[in-house]
Amino acid sequence: MNGILSEKGIAFPVFLIGFMGSGKSTLGSWLAARLNVDFVDLDRLVEACEGMPIPLIFAQRGEEAFRVAERRALLDFCQQGRRVVVSTGGGAPCYRDNLLHMQRAGTTVYLQLAAEELATRLRGVQAERPLLAGVLPEALAGHVGTMLAAREPYYSQADLVVEAGVGGIPDIGEQVLRLLLG
Numbered sequence: 001m002n003g004i005l006s007e008k009g010i011a012f013p014v015f016l017i018g019f020m021g022s023g024k025s026t027l028g029s030w031l032a033a034r035l036n037v038d039f040v041d042l043d044r045l046v047e048a049c050e051g052m053p054i055p056l057i058f059a060q061r062g063e064e065a066f067r068v069a070e071r072r073a074l075l076d077f078c079q080q081g082r083r084v085v086v087s088t089g090g091g092a093p094c095y096r097d098n099l100l101h102m103q104r105a106g107t108t109v110y111l112q113l114a115a116e117e118l119a120t121r122l123r124g125v126q127a128e129r130p131l132l133a134g135v136l137p138e139a140l141a142g143h144v145g146t147m148l149a150a151r152e153p154y155y156s157q158a159d160l161v162v163e164a165g166v167g168g169i170p171d172i173g174e175q176v177l178r179l180l181l182g
C-alpha cells in the first residue's frame with residue numbers, strides 16, 4: 001500500500017478485485033459515493049477505449065488482445081495515483097504482474113465468495129462474460145470452482161480480504177469502509 005494517502009488515511013487508488021459476479025462493480029460505485037471520489041469500472045473503460053463490447057473484443061481479437069488493452073488501462077491508473085475506486089475485471093489481477101502494480105500504487109480489496117454463490121449470481125448472464133459463455137448451466141458451479149481455484153492464489157494476496165457472500169451491499173460496503181479506515 002504505497003499510494004497517495006487521503007486525509008482519512010486511505011491509500012488511493014482503491015482496487016476491488018475478485019471473480020466475475022463477486023460484486024465489484026456494484027460495491028465500487030457505492031464505495032466511491034461514500035468516499036466522495038470518482039468511480040471507474042475497468043471493463044467499461046476498456047470497452048470505451050476499444051470501441052466495442054468485451055464479448056466482441058474476445059470474438060474478433062482474442063483474449064490476449066483483451067488482456068493487453070486491460071493492462072494498459074489498469075497501469076494508467078496505477079501511474080496516475082488518483083483518488084478513485086476502480087472495479088477491475090475478474091481476470092485482471094491474474095495476468096502478468098498487474099497485481100504487483102496495483103499493490104504498489106494503492107490498496108487492493110478482494111471480495112471473496114464461494115463458487116456455488118458465484119455460480120448462482122452468474123447463471124443467466126453468462127453471455128456477457130466470454131469465459132463462461134459456452135458453459136451449460138448444470139456445469140457452471142464446477143467450472144467456476146476450477147477457475148476460482150486457479151485464481152485464488154492471486155486474489156488472496158490482496159491487502160484486504162472481505163467475505164462478500166453474505167449480506168447486502170450496505171453491510172459489505174460498511175465492512176470494507178471500516179477495514180480501509182483501519
Ligand SMILES: Nc1ncnc2c1ncn2[C@@H]1O[C@H](COP(=O)(O)OP(=O)(O)OP(=O)(O)O)[C@@H](O)[C@H]1O
Binds near residue numbers: 018021023087090
Ligand atoms: N451483496 C450482494 N448480494 C446479492 N447480490 C449482489 C450483491 N452484490 C452484487 N450482487 C449482484 O450480483 C451480480 C454481479 O454483481 P457485479 O456486476 O457488481 O459483479 P462484478 O464483480 O462486477 O462482476 P464482473 O466481474 O462480471 O463485472 C449483479 O446482479 C448484482 O446485482
Ligand SMILES: O=C(O)C1=C[C@@H](O)[C@@H](O)[C@H](O)C1
Binds near residue numbers: 043
Ligand atoms: O474473469 C475474467 O477473466 C473476466 C471478467 C470480466 O470482468 C471481464 O473482464 C472479462 O469478461 C474477463
Ligand SMILES: [Mg+2]
Binds near residue numbers: 025041043
Ligand atoms: Mg463488473
